[in-house]
């Protein structure tokens with residue numbers, strides 16, 4: 280537990296971007312061995328504050344003290360040398376380099392050479408000590424999102440940070456990995472490291488932190504000890520100003536088969552001796568939840584159906600029409616919308632204004648384009664109406680999406696895809712990074728879309744969400760659908776079994 284010495288003090292930090300006041304006179308303290316939760320609705324200013332602390336932004340006003348001394352953090356190198364480590368929402372690891380090379384970047388060499396033996400040793404210590412494992416020879420571009428984030432966490436631990444900032448670190452981790460991270464954080468805490476833990480997952484914040492600071496619209500609105508009086512309802516109320524509402528699934532009568540994937544073999548599995556054939560049907564007015572430990576083919580399946588990746592074998596049809604040579608454009612023309620988990624990589628162009636991103640890939644169709652001319656007025660009015668409906672902040676259609684907060688980027692991409700009333704929607708991790716109000720809003724939108732007859736494939740690492748929204752569940756394991764059942768017949772235990780490779784139906788039959 281913490282002693283009374285603050286390892287870090289932020290005092291009166293203010294930061295504005297044009298008209299946006301991202302931080303308004305924010306003060307925050309972290310003691311040695313203390314885990315402080317930083318909560319706030321999307322766009323509240325949490326990441327900006329941490330970016331200031333990590334030398335990525337300069338504050339307009341305010342002071343930072345480390346171990347009682349006022350410090351000047353002008354660059355990330357300054358922050359790192361002061362013992363501040365940060366795991367950001369999006370990994371900045373160099374994708375062409377290996378895990379080991381990334382860890383060694385910026386390390387002092389020995390006799391002019393980078394010390395591989397030292398780095399490997401430290402990597403092993405972290406793996407053994409904290410259960411965070413990665414193959415040092417893997418090239419970063421081949422790592423899944425969850426593995427990249429694990430690399431960032433390892434990198435911060437590698438540099439022996441005394442203040443560790445974690446910006447939504449568990450959003451891409453499996454429950455087991457999260458447990459592993461939590462035990463790692465507890466050991467770091469015992470070593471006296473001060474930790475700032477940013478998350479929208481209130482249960483996790485309550486489970487791991489000693490104190491919770493809540494921000495709203497750039498200001499600190501609460502700073503409370505995490506004791507028994509703190510509940511997810513009190514926290515959500517502090518964040519959003521009202522109690523959160525939980526979306527409940529209402530059973531719905533499904534229509535005819537709409538999306539049919541027949542004998543599909545994922546490209547990545549083609550070379551394997553026993554490549555699995557995937558057969559999958561989603562009816563009109565039905566949500567199929569796809570669960571699985573990340574990396575078991577869920578993304579490859581989504582990309583194959585969306586035409587982003589080619590199937591090695593098999594066919595895909597919508598409403599009985601087989602789509603020949605599926606490409607993203609063909610699938611879109613057939614009425615399919617795809618919201619990938621990596622919104623900046625695959626969903627948006629980060630340097631382009633929000634308004635242009637809202638019609639990306641639909642620029643050349645009516646109503647945005649007629650006889651070869653783009654109707655910019657239509658583009659703008661469409662963007663403005665979606666921004667207002669989904670409460671995207673700041674409500675500025677000209678803002679490059681790369682400058683928006685993570686949660687607001689997610690709201691914008693959901694707003695874009697749902698606006699076109701898709702026949703089929705494939706959506707991966709729809710509420711990752713969203714605050715409690717936005718989660719309820721997006722989940723309700725998905726149910727409304729289902730009720731209007733859309734076939735939805737929902738890929739989520741959040742089992743609660745799958746149970747909350749799906750009519751049927753399919754579990755993927757090593758590139759195939761190992762088990763599929765109506766949601767009423769699934770339990771957390773049976774899904775867990777399937778996620779680990781055992782078909783619950785066969786296990787029950789044997790018992």
Ligand SMILES: Nc1ncnc2c1ncn2[C@@H]1O[C@H](COP(=O)(O)OP(=O)(O)OP(=O)(O)O)[C@@H](O)[C@H]1O
Pocket residue numbers: 296299300301319320321322323324325326327328672673682683684685686687712
């Ligand atoms: N470089 C920038 N230029 C302009 N505006 C910015 C920039 N960086 C952040 N902002 C704005 O500052 C505000 C706070 O954003 P920030 O990313 O700090 O929020 P957050 O609390 O971390 O949100 P989330 O939970 O969605 O990640 C947002 O309105 C955001 O658009």
